[in-house]
Amino acid sequence: MTRKNLIGGQWRGSDDVLEVRFPYDDSLVGAVSMASAADMEAAMAAAADGFKLTRKLPSHRRSEILSKMATLLRERFEEVVEAMILEGGKNRKTAVGETTRALETLKISAEEARRIGGEVFSIDWTAAGENRQGFTRRMPVGPVLGITPFNYPVNLACHKIGPAIAAGNPIIIKPAEHTPLSSVILAEIVLEAGFPPEAFSMLNAWGPDTEMMVTDPRVKMISFTGSGAVGWMLKSKAGQKRVTLELGGNAGVIVHNDADLADAAGQAAAGAFANAGQNCISVQRLLIQRDVFEEFTDLFVDEVQALKVGDPRDPDVDIGPMISLRDAERAEAWVSEAQAAGASLLVGGERFGTLFPPTVMTETAPDMRVNCEEVFAPVVTVSPYESWDDAVAIINDSPYGLQAGVFTSDIKRVMDAWERVEVGGLHVNSVSTFRVDHMPYGGVKASGYGREGVKYAIEDMTELRLMTLNLL
Numbered sequence: 346m347t348r349k350n351l352i353g354g355q356w357r358g359s360d361d362v363l364e365v366r367f368p369y370d371d372s373l374v375g376a377v378s379m380a381s382a383a384d385m386e387a388a389m390a391a392a393a394d395g396f397k398l399t400r401k402l403p404s405h406r407r408s409e410i411l412s413k414m415a416t417l418l419r420e421r422f423e424e425v426v427e428a429m430i431l432e433g434g435k436n437r438k439t440a441v442g443e444t445t446r447a448l449e450t451l452k453i454s455a456e457e458a459r460r461i462g463g464e465v466f467s468i469d470w471t472a473a474g475e476n477r478q479g480f481t482r483r484m485p486v487g488p489v490l491g492i493t494p495f496n497y498p499v500n501l502a503c504h505k506i507g508p509a510i511a512a513g514n515p516i517i518i519k520p521a522e523h524t525p526l527s528s529v530i531l532a533e534i535v536l537e538a539g540f541p542p543e544a545f546s547m548l549n550a551w552g553p554d555t556e557m558m559v560t561d562p563r564v565k566m567i568s569f570t571g572s573g574a575v576g577w578m579l580k581s582k583a584g585q586k587r588v589t590l591e592l593g594g595n596a597g598v599i600v601h602n603d604a605d606l607a608d609a610a611g612q613a614a615a616g617a618f619a620n621a622g623q624n625c626i627s628v629q630r631l632l633i634q635r636d637v638f639e640e641f642t643d644l645f646v647d648e649v650q651a652l653k654v655g656d657p658r659d660p661d662v663d664i665g666p667m668i669s670l671r672d673a674e675r676a677e678a679w680v681s682e683a684q685a686a687g688a689s690l691l692v693g694g695e696r697f698g699t700l701f702p703p704t705v706m707t708e709t710a711p712d713m714r715v716n717c718e719e720v721f722a723p724v725v726t727v728s729p730y731e732s733w734d735d736a737v738a739i740i741n742d743s744p745y746g747l748q749a750g751v752f753t754s755d756i757k758r759v760m761d762a763w764e765r766v767e768v769g770g771l772h773v774n775s776v777s778t779f780r781v782d783h784m785p786y787g788g789v790k791a792s793g794y795g796r797e798g799v800k801y802a803i804e805d806m807t808e809l810r811l812m813t814l815n816l817l
């Protein structure tokens with residue numbers, strides 16, 4: 346059955362049909378209608394109308410709608426997991442983890458919906474302000490366009506839908522082409538939860554076609570998660586709109602000689618290979634103090650070799666296929682190119698169709714693509730460093746700055762790293778992959794612009810409005 350688009354409460358099909366294929370064996374697992382320009386036009390008109398309703402919704406209603414969405418998602422948990430496994434090749438453990446987190450994101454949004462307050466402040470700092478009071482409130486910005494990537498299609502959509510509803514904004518969601526099926530379920534959930542139908546649309550659409558909504562004045566904010574190339578290009582076209590960008594990275598993790606090496610090795614294996622390395626905060630560059638390099642590398646290689654690669658439907662599998670053959674071939678080419686330039690393989694490196702087993706490289710150079718670009722595949726490099734300052738310099742030698750990890754038991758190094766490592770989030774005795782859904786999350790440098798994490802997304806999806814009162 347071809348799944349339709351939800352446009353302001355109406356399900357609409359189109360002649361442009363996209364087949365969805367299971368990345369593990371290329372079998373057909375579904376099909377979706379791709380939205381036309383008329384569909385996008387209708388979604389924006391509905392959103393503009395819907396804003397008249399959502400801006401008036403009291404916070405208890407917005408909170409109830411989000412709680413109901415969480416209840417409905419819990420009821421459809423297994424269906425969502427299954428959709429993610431089939432459309433994206435996500436292994437079962439990761440799909441269960443993501444759906445559990447999406448539930449959390451909705452519950453956090455239900456709580457934050459009640460907390461969008463304001464401030465009362467004294468305005469008489471100078472004589473001009475005497476006998477007056479100042480107040481601020483956060484007002485919803487209006488229709489939000491949420492564009493999501495393939496790698497975490499459910500939780501990242503909830504990171505846009507949840508804060509938009511909490512703030513009182515209509516939202517149009519545009520999922521990635523590889524993973525359109527799970528978003529259809531999310532759309533059914535939003536509709537059933539009682540959000541004004543006009544105020545929600547879910548459009549499966551080709552990326553470039555979506556640009557007409559990016560530039561349309563009825564859309565007041567773009568919340569984009571995806572690649573830097575697309576994100577920064579869209580920001581340049583968005584004019585005066587609010588824009589938040591959650592983009593990629595080549596995360597570094599430092600393991601110093603005073604760290605718990607076994608713990609660091611275990612966390613690093615999980616953090617480098619979760620979701621087949623297709624994670625914006627995946628551990629890509631492991632930097633190990635020279636004295637403990639061999640000991641750490643042995644522990645790490647043991648952990649990596651214990652990971653099970655294969656059919657993502659198998660509940661024991663840790664690493665399923667990459668999203669497409671093209672992406673797996675690209676990863677293979679980058680690894681071969683590094684080998685040709687002198688790097689060595691400690692584990693993996695050989696591709697089987699879309700399956701790319703966990704790959705650990707050493708003796709790499711900073712300018713190899715496996716280090717200096719976002720690899721977005723189950724590939725990690727392990728390199729020794731001499732001094733702490735060297736490690737900080739290497740981690741910062743990157744166009745990106747999303748998250749980083751530091752393993753050390755010295756509080757002075759911890760505070761130094763917090764000050765000097767150029768990232769949006771630093772995790773101590775944790776890998777770069779650490780995330781819980783209410784924390785501020787986002788990058789610096791090429792990794793992004795703005796923050797998600799419900800409360801912080803709500804700040805971006807609302808505008809501060811001042812009122813002063815002259816008491817006469």
Ligand code: NAD
Binds near residue numbers: 492555590626
């Ligand atoms: P992508 O940029 O190819 O696609 C992301 C979305 O943008 C898709 O929905 C796509 O259809 C849409 N798109 C593409 N071209 C467009 C255009 N011209 N106009 C409007 N929309 C357009 O990214 P992807 O391959 O789906 O995802 C992988 C990337 O996402 C990686 O770089 C990864 O690091 C990043 N990512 C970042 C975060 C984060 O929170 N920082 C989370 C997950 C993924």
